[in-house]
Amino acid sequence: MWDRAGPWAGLVARLGLAGVWLYAGGTKVGDLAASGRAVNAYQIMPFGVAQVIGAMLPLVEIVVGLLLLAGLATRTAAAFSALLLAVFIVGIASAWARGLQIDCGCFGSGGQLASGESPTYGWEIARDIGFLILAGYLLLRPDSRFSADRRFTAGPAQR
């Protein structure tokens, strides 16, 4: 039963996570400086470092999204996703613990809260944990329907 349903579940997880990354990267890629400011808003690293990370992040997110969309190197993409999400969760939790008044900057806000808005750290963390579960599933069971991996490896990918 699961042998047949698993790859379909994999497809859903893969496309879901792909959508998240493509959206996250897409909303940020138009303003790389704002992306750097969003990273800097966490006040975790020096401004110059935050700028570099912020400039790199949107395109990296888009490429992870494309890999997942195609189902190419699914396990590697899932592992990288999990790593990134874990970093984001730690970052948001740390901002929360320090009482910073910021937006997570997850989807291209430059780290600023809209006027009159309060931080929503709990929701942001819950959301990222949801994404982390998708990534974790794919990490354990990378095989999915309609994936490039299946084509290149001529059959279901190994576990």
Add this chain to the structure above:
Amino acid sequence: MVREQLAREQRRKATLWTSVIAAAALLVAGVVGYGIFAAQRSGDVFTPTAATADGSGFAVGTGPVTVDVYEDFMCPACGEFESTAGATIAQLVTDKKVTVVYHPIAILDRFSQGTNYSTRASGAAACAADGGKFAEYHKVLFANRPEENTPGLDDTKLISLGTELGLGDPFTQCVQDGKYKTWSAQITDKSSERGVTGTPTVYVAGTALKDRSPAGLTTAVESAVK
């Protein structure tokens, strides 16, 4: 049996290679992203001559207490701040209690449908400062503040607002050339470095102001004098 082993070996290799390619693609994406950013940041930065010593804003008034105001010309909360606290600030300036330093940063470019209104307005304000009319132009821009998710005022309108204040050809040229575009980006970076994560952000004598009401501002200024 052997055939199955071979097939498995082949799959293992294919998986390995796609992983290597994926990792390389991620690395390249990061480098390209940084390259684009670095290219965007190249270009000469002209600092307006009227700017404060560190080049990041324009001072109004001569009072002993410095009030730093970080605003974006499209930001609704800044418009609100200007209409509620603007008169108080003007009074504090007239009474020679404060020097207000306005930092016209550009953080809301993504809300002007691709016209980068925040950057254009910030640059135009610097052009007005060149013509000695920063305070007046600042006021006019907030009186004409466009809503978010609109294209904002076009350059023609930005110019005519200045012309009405008596700004001449150099101002027009300056706005048309987008002379202070890189400067706007630079002061926006500086604000982030200082810890500004939204607009308006107000510092009274270097301390972030929590209560931005007229009363809150007056209280903060008075306690800074003591």
